[in-house]
Amino acid sequence: MSKRTLHASIAAGAAGAAVLTAMVALAPASSAATASAQAQRPKCWATHYGPIPAGSTTANGDIFDNSKNTAATSLTRNPQLPFGTRVRVTNVANGKSLVVRINDRGTFKHTKAEPKCLDLTDGAFRRLGGSLNPDAGHIVVRQKVLK
Numbered sequence: 001m002s003k004r005t006l007h008a009s010i011a012a013g014a015a016g017a018a019v020l021t022a023m024v025a026l027a028p029a030s031s032a033a034t035a036s037a038q039a040q041r042p043k044c045w046a047t048h049y050g051p052i053p054a055g056s057t058t059a060n061g062d063i064f065d066n067s068k069n070t071a072a073t074s075l076t077r078n079p080q081l082p083f084g085t086r087v088r089v090t091n092v093a094n095g096k097s098l099v100v101r102i103n104d105r106g107t108f109k110h111t112k113a114e115p116k117c118l119d120l121t122d123g124a125f126r127r128l129g130g131s132l133n134p135d136a137g138h139i140v141v142r143q144k145v146l147k
Contacts, residue, residue, distance in 0.1 A: 041090055042044035044117035045138040046071075055100040058104035059083070067123035072104035074117055080105075089118065091128040091139050099122055099146065117143060 056064040060083040073081045081102045090097040106119040122132055130139045
């Protein structure tokens with residue numbers, strides 16, 4: 001319902017109250033809506049950079065820091081996430097979550113089973129519960145682009 005329609009309904013008095021009551025009665029509970037939205041977001045693999053030479057730069061020109069909460073986004077992603085985009089990443093296995101900033105581009109390929117979506121710094125990967133030693137290679141995550 002648009003704002004204009006809602007305002008017209010409210011101005012109509014009793015009819016507006018009935019419409020508003022019906023909207024509230026039909027609205028899902030916030031926790032159920034949040035859980036449903038989380039379940040509908042597709043899963044993907046998040047990998048980690050591994051060893052990077054000191055002084056390396058990312059695609060946007062930042063000096064690479066393997067301990068920061070930053071990530072490369074897959075070149076197969078359509079549309080591409082712009083540099084500076086913040087993404088909430090949640091490890092499906094343990095529920096750990098953090099926000100990363102996109103500052104690099106990856107060349108990893110899309111797979112049908114679990115698409116590869118992010119290449120995290122080793123620090124971010126570890127904070128999400130990924131294991132670098134022995135290297136499990138990836139963790140399954142859900143991601144939400146923040147505004």
